Amino acid sequence: MEKKYLFSPGPTMLPPEVLLKMAEPIMHHREPEFEKVFAEIREGLKYLFQTKNEVMTFTSSGTGAMEGAVSNLLSTGDKAIVIRGGKFGERWGEICKAYGIEFVPIDVEWGKAVDPKRIQEILQSDPKIRAVYTQASETSTGVKHPIREIAEVVKRFDNAVVIVDAITGIGVFDIPMDAWGLDGVVSGSQKALMLPPGLSFAALSDKAWKFVERSNLPKYYFDFKKELKNTKKNQSSYTPAISLFIGLRESLRMIRKEGREAVFRRHERLAEATRRAVKAMGLDLYAPDSPSNALTAVKFPAGIDGEKLKALFFEKFGITVAEGQEQAKGKIIRIAHLGYYDRLDMIMVISALEMLLKEMGYGFELGAGVRAAEEVLMG
Numbered sequence: 417m418e419k420k421y422l423f424s425p426g427p428t429m430l431p432p433e434v435l436l437k438m439a440e441p442i443m444h445h446r447e448p449e450f451e452k453v454f455a456e457i458r459e460g461l462k463y464l465f466q467t468k469n470e471v472m473t474f475t476s477s478g479t480g481a482m483e484g485a486v487s488n489l490l491s492t493g494d495k496a497i498v499i500r501g502g503k504f505g506e507r508w509g510e511i512c513k514a515y516g517i518e519f520v521p522i523d524v525e526w527g528k529a530v531d532p533k534r535i536q537e538i539l540q541s542d543p544k545i546r547a548v549y550t551q552a553s554e555t556s557t558g559v560k561h562p563i564r565e566i567a568e569v570v571k572r573f574d575n576a577v578v579i580v581d582a583i584t585g586i587g588v589f590d591i592p593m594d595a596w597g598l599d600g601v602v603s604g605s606q607k608a609l610m611l612p613p614g615l616s617f618a619a620l621s622d623k624a625w626k627f628v629e630r631s632n633l634p635k636y637y638f639d640f641k642k643e644l645k646n647t648k649k650n651q652s653s654y655t656p657a658i659s660l661f662i663g664l665r666e667s668l669r670m671i672r673k674e675g676r677e678a679v680f681r682r683h684e685r686l687a688e689a690t691r692r693a694v695k696a697m698g699l700d701l702y703a704p705d706s707p708s709n710a711l712t713a714v715k716f717p718a719g720i721d722g723e724k725l726k727a728l729f730f731e732k733f734g735i736t737v738a739e740g741q742e743q744a745k746g747k748i749i750r751i752a753h754l755g756y757y758d759r760l761d762m763i764m765v766i767s768a769l770e771m772l773l774k775e776m777g778y779g780f781e782l783g784a785g786v787r788a789a790e791e792v793l794m795g
């Protein structure tokens with residue numbers, strides 16, 4: 417028998433409730449029945465994003481909403497600041513480049529969070545900056561960026577907005593969009609929303625919608641103005657991934673039932689257990705100072721090859737964890753705990769890590785990690 421488990425930071429494991437709903441016969445997206453689904457999703461997403469404004473849903477992976485957050489907000493000649501502390505920060509820069517937007521990168525050492533003071537200095541010295549693009553949780557390094565503090569800085573500049581890629585942030589930790597004054601928040605379905613890949617989300621503040629009004633960059637599929645108009649009519653501009661919408665209604669119901677704060681607390685606890693476990697095994701965290709509760713990136717001592725370990729996870733236990741990317745390749749593995757995970761899921765993956773490391777010759781006391789996790793997870 418070969419059981420499979422996903423512990424990658426997207427796609428993540430799915431609840432049977434969601435899978436079963438998606439297996440129901442498909443409905444037509446221009447029927448009143450679908451409009452009801454759409455209306456419920458709109459409310460559920462506003463609850464999750466903590467905004468009074470609409471959250472638009474696109475049939476694309478998360479990058480689609482990121483692209484839209486550049487092409488709909490900026491205009492020719494505008495400049496942007498891009499926080500580059502990992503693969504996904506780099507992606508903001510690549511999107512800006514594709515649209516001819518000059519950007520000032522803030523290169524942050526991988527594993528570290530950005531210092532908001534740097535953003536203030538650049539905004540003060542360059543009046544052409546119109547947008548600051550950042551991650552809430554940089555999935556390639558496991559870092560959580562201080563988006564609340566970044567928003568505090570950007571708020572003081574009438575001509576600039578802050579746009580947050582919260583693809584592994586929304587539904588993991590508290591990101592009160594309106595209360596913190598975030599101008600744009602984008603997310604994706606295959607993470608804490610407990611769905612397969614295929615949907616992306618974008619919500620904008622009133623300030624950001626004014627930027628949309630004057631934006632002259634080319635856009636077609638990801639046309640936020642058009643999508644907003646349709647969203648308000650419980651429609652999407654083009655044929656949506658209907659089954660994913662049905663699944664989304666279910667996962668949003670599950671999140672509401674558990675309660676937003678309880679969801680955040682669960683993630684906090686699973687993350688804390690994982691961090692304590694790896695430390696008890698004598699391993700180091702890749703992002704010790706500002707870790708995200710979405711995933712834990714674990715560093716290995718010389719002699720333990722992260723790529724090989726990742727392969728063994730799958731071969732021996734059917735478990736998919738993520739390896740390091742680019743400069744972190746071979747040096748780390750990333751264990752996810754965002755979305756449909758509970759306490760014993762983490763015990764399982766930590767136990768597998770212990771067995772594999774022991775077999776690879778790493779010296780530590782077998783059971784030390786599981787024990788440390790249990791101490792966090794009991795009660």
Ligand SMILES: Cc1ncc(COP(=O)(O)O)c(C=O)c1O
Nearest residue numbers: 426477478479504555583584604
């Ligand atoms: C922080 C972050 N941003 C962007 C993306 C890209 O999303 P997608 O692969 O859904 O386009 C991911 C996916 O892993 C992510 O974790």
